[in-house]
Amino acid sequence: MRNILALAEREVKAYFASPIAYIVIGFFALLFGYFFYALLAFFERQSMQMSMGMGPMTMNVNQMLIGPLFMNASVITLFVLPMITMRTYAEEKRSGTIELLLTSPITDWQIILGKFAGAMLLYAAMLAVTLVHMSLLFLYGNPEWKPVATGYLGLLLMGGCFISVGLLISSLTKNQIVAGMVTFAVFLLLWVINWIGGFVGPTAQAVLNHLSITDHLDDFAKGVLDTKHLVYYGSFIAFGLYLTAKSVDSERWRG
Amino acid sequence: MIEVHHLSKRYGPVTAVDDVTFRVEPGEILGFLGPNGAGKSTTMRVITGFMPATAGKVVVAGYDVFEQPLEAKRRTGYLPENPPLYPDMTVRDYLTFVGKIKGVARRDLRTRVDEVMKRTWVADMAGRQCSKLSKGYKQRVGLAQAIIHNPDVLVLDEPTAGLDPKQIIETRQLIRELAGSHTIILSTHILPEVSQTCQRVVIINKGRVVAVDTPENLTARLRGAATVHVQVAGPAPDVEEALRAVPGVTRVTSAARPEAPEFEVDSERGLDVRAELAAVVVGRGWRLLELRPVRMSLEDIFLSLTTEETAGAGEAPAPAAEAAHA
Numbered sequence: 001m002r003n004i005l006a007l008a009e010r011e012v013k014a015y016f017a018s019p020i021a022y023i024v025i026g027f028f029a030l031l032f033g034y035f036f037y038a039l040l041a042f043f044e045r046q047s048m049q050m051s052m053g054m055g056p057m058t059m060n061v062n063q064m065l066i067g068p069l070f071m072n073a074s075v076i077t078l079f080v081l082p083m084i085t086m087r088t089y090a091e092e093k094r095s096g097t098i099e100l101l102l103t104s105p106i107t108d109w110q111i112i113l114g115k116f117a118g119a120m121l122l123y124a125a126m127l128a129v130t131l132v133h134m135s136l137l138f139l140y141g142n143p144e145w146k147p148v149a150t151g152y153l154g155l156l157l158m159g160g161c162f163i164s165v166g167l168l169i170s171s172l173t174k175n176q177i178v179a180g181m182v183t184f185a186v187f188l189l190l191w192v193i194n195w196i197g198g199f200v201g202p203t204a205q206a207v208l209n210h211l212s213i214t215d216h217l218d219d220f221a222k223g224v225l226d227t228k229h230l231v232y233y234g235s236f237i238a239f240g241l242y243l244t245a246k247s248v249d250s251e252r253w254r255g
Numbered sequence: 256m257i258e259v260h261h262l263s264k265r266y267g268p269v270t271a272v273d274d275v276t277f278r279v280e281p282g283e284i285l286g287f288l289g290p291n292g293a294g295k296s297t298t299m300r301v302i303t304g305f306m307p308a309t310a311g312k313v314v315v316a317g318y319d320v321f322e323q324p325l326e327a328k329r330r331t332g333y334l335p336e337n338p339p340l341y342p343d344m345t346v347r348d349y350l351t352f353v354g355k356i357k358g359v360a361r362r363d364l365r366t367r368v369d370e371v372m373k374r375t376w377v378a379d380m381a382g383r384q385c386s387k388l389s390k391g392y393k394q395r396v397g398l399a400q401a402i403i404h405n406p407d408v409l410v411l412d413e414p415t416a417g418l419d420p421k422q423i424i425e426t427r428q429l430i431r432e433l434a435g436s437h438t439i440i441l442s443t444h445i446l447p448e449v450s451q452t453c454q455r456v457v458i459i460n461k462g463r464v465v466a467v468d469t470p471e472n473l474t475a476r477l478r479g480a481a482t483v484h485v486q487v488a489g490p491a492p493d494v495e496e497a498l499r500a501v502p503g504v505t506r507v508t509s510a511a512r513p514e515a516p517e518f519e520v521d522s523e524r525g526l527d528v529r530a531e532l533a534a535v536v537v538g539r540g541w542r543l544l545e546l547r548p549v550r551m552s553l554e555d556i557f558l559s560l561t562t563e564e565t566a567g568a569g570e571a572p573a574p575a576a577e578a579a580h581a
Contacts (some may be wrong), residue, residue: 100339
């Protein structure tokens, strides 16, 4: 445990010692702020229309503002996370520090979990920026807190999946750009995988829907905490980390 | 302390290390000498548990590095060819981090970091980022990193590569100091380095151990027995007899060619018989076509090592001077 913490701490320090953390958090905040403003303005107009008797009959901050906001946040995440994960293994291999890690009395799993925890912490710090926007909504409106909590949980879990895939891909190459690009492509594929659902028949559609990373997020954003989604995300992360462990081990044998 | 048994390592079809066996006694400094690409780094990477062997086994401080890697690694300090520094960390932060993952107890960590920084003369750079260090300081921080957990065994891959002459002398001094309490393997492709620091030398070439001995014995062995290749235009049996009669010659073998016979002449240790051979041949009225010393494979390697050192003289004048002494 101490080893994992030491490794995670080093990862986080490395993110903040380089421009990565600041750029990632800064631009995430910028984009999220933009979406927040856009959705809020739209919501405002609709509520105005409703008060004049023209809009929808009921207004719900959670459904009409916070839910879509989470979905938008997840889109930004898709672009941002490859930049967080691409360096994890690729950089260690290029600079040779992987020799230090692999000859230290720590297991491969400790290294992987340390790196995973480090990336998750940066990701959580990035999401923490949005608490400012959320607290504004709580200050001036009265949204339910439960869908907000599940929404954040969903985003964290989804990010965990992306990070586990990102670690795997970074462990396969020395080149950060390659790692970043491939990770992004894989993320995007996992994102849109059920778009062809309508054309491939009902069974395949069900399978694709289940594989799609966003489809599971939907319920979280609506405030539904379903075990099947937890199992999906949990097993996705575990599988990604397991493959990373195998990749690191096979690298060792190939030399 | 370190036992390497029939170690082989293949990368696909390429055999990097082929059936290497040697052992290092506690407290000893063993030099691992060989030209570039001889398999030094690969052997060291197997000893440190960075990669598994294709065949054979390595035991460090009583633990098989493959069966009980954590126990073995806890007792091993390793300085790879390129010091494994994190460019964005300060020297102190870096050594603290390494101390943690190497299992230095939390309460000793601070004093231990200060201690190794003082020992490797990097204390004045404690707050500097690793990426901003000079090559010499990087190497020393690498050394500090290797000894932070006070390991029984130190594996140093070319610890003096890229240092200036003063730093080389200091580093060798440091390594000698460490030897009592640690068992050390250090690799080098510089011949004088082993005679200055090591008690025993393993010479490796193309993945195979060529010789294991003390530096003194090796030098003596090399300066000793010599073979001379002679080609003479003359009657083969007569020439052979005449050559054999030269004092100091122990053996003459002929590769007979009718018009110009060739001979391999072995002589006693430390005796140069070339002048006499030439005198005999010319004195008998035969014509001497060729006379050249033939080197043994071991000497070949030694020579390539010494010439390499001389070739690098432009950037490091001091080791070249040492080569001249050696």
